[in-house]
Each structure stands twice: as structure tokens, then as C-alpha cells.
Amino acid sequence: MRWRPEATGRAAFFALLASQFAATTGFLFVMPFMPLYVESLGVESAGDAAAWAGVLNAATAVTMALTAPLWGRVADRFGPKAMLLRATFAGAVVVGLMGFVTSPEQLLWLRLLQGCLTGTVAAATLLASETAPAGRGGSRLGTLQTVIFAAAGFGPFVGGAFADVFGLRESFFVTAGLLALSSMLVLAFVGDVKPERSEEKDEAREGSGIPWRGLVPVLLALFVVQTSITSVAPALPGFVATLVGGAQERIASLSGSILGAGALAAALGSFVGGKVAARVGPKVVILAALAFSALAFLPQAAVGGPIELGALRVVASFFLGAVVPVANLAIKEAVPPERQGTAFGVAASVTSVAFGVGPLGGGLLAAHFGFGAPFLVPAFLLGGAALVFALAPRARARAVRVFKAALASVMR
Template identity: 35%
Template sequence: MSSSDAPINWQRNLAVTWFGCFLTGAAFSLVMPFLPLYVEQLGVTDPGALNIWSGLAFSITFLFSAIASPFWGGLADRKGRKIMLLRSALGMAIVMALMGMAQNVWQFLALRALLGLLGGFIPNANALIATQMPRNKSGWALGTLSTGGVGGALLGPLAGGLLADNWGLRMVFFITASVLFLCFLLTLFCIRENFVPVAKREMLHFKEVFASLKNPKLVLSLFITTMIIQVATGSIAPILTLYVRELMGNVSNIAFISGIIASVPGVAALMSAPRLGKLGDRIGPEKILVAALVISVLLLVPMSVVQAPWQLAILRFLLGAADGALLPAVQTLLVYNSTSQIAGRIFSYNQSFRDIGNVTGPLIGAAVSASYGFRAVFCVTAGVVLFNAIYSWFSLQRPARFHVETPTSTTSVVSSKE
């Protein structure tokens, strides 16, 4: 047996991609704490203009990622997922280094857009693992993989703040580029994939991709669920510190307390995602998905009436535990309802919807809080998540239509009820 035909050690690939997602999540969030400060350093000093440019620099990455993801997903299905992981890690490393050399805000904005165009490590990691693991372990594996990006995103802001204080803002971009290059090297030498390139003429087109699905309406509903999950998360982000200040008053350690309250959902998600993923493998990811959405609604509503920061922190911790199950459950259902031939595109479409949620969530939160106050944001978010729970429940009840699996598929296509 040749080395290229040797069985894939998917557990090792999972471990390496987890570390790659951790490094990528950390790299992206390293620069978040001081992004407005860097925009200011590039010459934008007017407070109003600084807010606008900082918002643009933050959101443009997600916007261009949403546009580019389907293209990269199609290329992954044609050329392989490992090459897409390498392309993403190396491309982002180069862009991050260039950001450290930006001379004005226009250059920085263009590079933030390019970062979105070249991204995609995490969705391609999901697609790689989804096409290699046994189906009965998909919930646990994808839940475990999701903790990599979450863990990196939690550690990143703390590390970024410390590095910026000690080394300066520009140096953080070069350190981030080094982290991403390490991710490239790990992927290059440690991940194995047996992939036979597909000729472009043999690739399914967009309409054919959805026509090949066992339940295209369910898959579309899962995309919408992903978007709403991110809208719900992002709608609270812009107002959280201000809401904590409203609860506490102007105390000296407001930033520290806000940082803790912002971080606790991620800590809870780290703890819950693998366990709830394993439970989903046993009882069905669709049950986990709907239950987690309903629990989220029941936790969001009380957040609008809390009287102390510790009450908000407890509710957000519980919310994080529920949220830890949501995206892995969606991804597991996508695995169940697609084939390996189109997995790259299905996960990339899902990433596009996630990015759209990342862009629109903060805008909705800012608009609602400006018109109706901070507490209204939690009520509106609860209403959006309730709609998502009802919509998902009805979508998961629909019987799947008949589907003939293509001979090239290696991942079983099953209904969401199996």
C-alpha cells in the first residue's frame, strides 16, 4: 500500500486542525482590543470619524469573507481541503505582516478587506474533518474542533493587549503573522488528506449542488440558523460595556469587569461544546439545536431586567453553555445532509451566512439601543432567536425527498431524523 493510499488518521488531523483553529482564532482576535487605537495612530483623530473608520475596519473583513467563501469552497471541492488550509494560513500571515507596515487608514482598510478575501481556515478545517471522521462521532468531533477557534478568540484579546503595551501596536501584527505562519507549517507537515482532484467540467454548479441535496430546504434553514446565531451574538457586543456601566455607575474597574462578562460565554462554550456534541451523536443533533435555541431565549429575556453585573455574568455563562452546542449541531446536520463531493461548498456557504450575521448583528444592536435603550436589545435578540427556534423546529419536521447519492461520495447522506 502506498503512503498516499494509507488510511487517514482522522484523530491526528483533528488534533492538528484544532490547534490550527486555535492559532487562527487567536491571531484574528489579537488585534481587536487596540484596533481603534491603530486607526488613530494612522491619522484619524476626530472622534466621530474614528468611530466610523474603526467600525468599517472591523466589519469589512467579514463582508469580504462572505463574498469570497463560496469561491474558496468550490476550489476546495475541486483541489482538496488541505491546499485551502495552506492557502488561507499563508495568505493571512502575509496580510497581517503588511498591516504592520500600513502608512494610512486607506491601506489598512484595504488590507482588512484582503484578510477577509484570503481567510477561510476554520470552515475548511470543518470540511476536512467532516469528510474523514466516522458519522457516529461527527457531533463530538465538530464540537471539539469548534473549541479551538473559541479558545483562541478568548486568549487573543488578553495576549494582544499585553503585547501592545510592551512591544507597541505595529509589533503585534508581526507577531500575529508569525503565529499564522506557524499554523501554515503545522498544516503542511502534519495534516494528511487523500484527495483526487476533480476536473472543473465535472464540478456541480450552484443549482446542481442544491439539487443533489437530500433536503435542500433543511440545509437552507441551517444556513439561516447560523446567520441568526451570529446576529444574536453580535447584537449584544457593541452595547455590553455600556450596559455594564449603566448597572454599576462610573467605577474605576469598569473595563476589567466588562471584559470578564464578555469572556464568560466563551469559557462556558469551551466546556459544553464537546459534551453536548457527544450527546447529539446519541440523541440527535436536531434535538440539541432546538433545545439550545429555546434555552437561549429563556436566558436572554432576564438579561433585560438584571440589576447587578454578577446577575448578567451568570446568565451569560449559562447562555454560553447553550451556545456551545449551536454551531456544532448545525455543522453536524450539514454533514448528515450532504456528500463529501460538495462538503467544501456547503461549509463555505454556511460561513458566508455566518459572516453576514457578524456584519448585521452589531448594526442591529447599535440601532435598537440608540432608539430604545440597552435593555431593549436583549428583548429584540430574544425575539429573533425565538423565531429561529420555531423556524428550525418546523424545518426539521419536513420529510426529506428521495435522493440518489453520487458514487464519488464517501460521507453517508442521511436524514436529520437518523
């Protein structure tokens, strides 16, 4: 089986970007007030509400991790556009129903269902990858991830403000509307890549499998990066409080500013990483980004003030943001076209596990070892992932060639 792209151009790609901005904004629109919504459903204790919120987030991550490879295999057969429409339509219905629940148990069942049926990022990544013109895969994946990071910062900010003014339940209906808009943009303006049967023998087709051994370092990088990004959030307000001496009126604003600046830096890193990877190769960029982000994480636990912390978070987030689209480009280049849906599905599964492990691990580290621990441990994880890449023969050889070429150009 090989892939036959339908008519897709710059306008279709812009429509895909707009659809993903709407979808990501929608999914994160309801995140800031999830504990408050649980309290409104009858959970009286703020601590119990926070625990429920953690369970609800983990439930979606777990079911998405289990089902993402399955949806990837379906995408290999029917094309990624169908999977993107499935994820956005299903998300609109399921999240809309969350606005009508009357108990946290009902909300939990819907969150489990959301994880089973959604997963827009993996489908959009595959679609952008397969419809990119020759030589533009890295640039397009970087641009897509830039938009997703920007929406990830925009959604919680706007969602929290909306909930304060119009109410908690109404926010779920806005999310449903944004997801419906996303699906309409995809349906109307975005092309597809569809499977086309070739005349090759079945044995030859079966021989083009997925080189999992070579992809392990890439999947490890994705897991460590997403874990590092999400592990800081539970500890950040408490850590900021220790840095400002308990000035409660500044904690929320400072924490929000640090998170927002980090999201913008990650968006910029995604764009730059995609551009650079097109010239020097994805594995070199991943290796460098992992190493530099580890160095930026290392001193964060010992900062003396929020300005220092914010500056280091911006640097670390820039390099973390560069890894995600470049890792997706590495998957695209390593996997045969007829198996890329499966490979991206596994990558989405790894990312979902990281989204569940990160906040849980960060919270546990802060509770047992202090607020600095969630900033220190990712430095060692990122450094270990960089070491794995450095020991990979192809990445090492490529890095040496790039270094020699750069040195030769300087010596001229």
C-alpha cells in the same frame, strides 16, 4: 466524484486543533486596539477612529461573505487542506503587511483583501468533518469549535496586553507569525481528503446536489446565533456602567469578565453539543439549544446587577456554543460528500454576514432604544429560529421520538 481520505488519525486531528487555536488567536490578537491603531495613522478624533474600526471590521466580513462560497467550490475540487493552507498563508502575508501601513485607507484595502483570501474556520470544519472516523463527526466538530471559542477569548486578552507593552505595529507581526505557525502545522501533520473520480455517469453525479430547502433552517440558526453572540459586545460596557452606577474603574474589568466567562461557556457548550448530537441527532440539539438560549436572553435586559447579567450570559453562551458545531454536523449529514465544500462555504458566508450585522445592529439598538435592547432583541430572534425548527417535519418527528423514548425509560 467521491472523496478518498488520506491517512489521518488522532495525532493529525490534534495538530489541526493546535493550528486553529494559533490561527484564531492570531486573527483576534489585533482586535482590541484597532481604534487606537487607526488613531496612530492620523485619525485624530476618537469617534472617527471608532467609526473607522467598524468599517474595517465590516469590510472583512463583506468580502469574506462574497468569496466563501467560491472557495467552498474550489475545496470540492482540490480538497479542504489546500484551502486551509491558502487561508493561513495568505493571512500571514496580508496581516503582516498591515503592520507597515501609513494611512487608514491602506489598512482598509488590506482588510478587504483579508476577507477575500482567508477563512480558516470553514476549511478546518470541512477537513475535520471529512476525516472523522465513522460516528465521531459530531464529537470532532464539537471539539474543534471548543478550541475556536477558547482562542476567541484568549486572543483579544493577550493581544491587548501585548500591544500595551510592545506596541501596536508589532502585534500585527505576532499575528502573522501565529498564522505562519498554523500553516506549518497543517502542512506537516494534517492529512487531507482529496477528490477521486469514479466510474459513474455524469448524469448520476449531477443528481447528487445540495438539499438547500432542508438546510435553510440550519443556516438560519447559524445566522441568528452568530448575530446574537456579536450584537451584545458594543452595548455591554455601557450597560454594565448603568448597573454599577458609573463606577468607571470597574466597567472595563467587569465587561471583560462577562465576555470571558461567556466565551468559556460557549466552548463548553460546543463540546457538550457535539457529544449529545451524536446520540440524539443534530436537529434535536439545535432546537433545544435555540429555545433555551432564547429563554436565557429574555431577562438579561431587566437584570439588577452585573452578577445576574454574568450568570445569564454564561447560560445563554453555553447553549449558543452548542448550536455551531451541531449545525455543521447537520450540514455534513445532509449534503453529498462531493458538494460539502460548497455547502460549508455558504455556511461561512452566512456566518460572515452575521459577524457584520451583529455589532452594527447592536450598536444601533443601543443608540436608539437603550442598552437593554441588544440583549432583548436576540431573545426573539432565537425564539423565532427555534419555532422554524419546531415546524420542520423531520425535526419535530425526531424530537417526539426522543421524548417518547426518554419518557418510556423513566416509567420503567
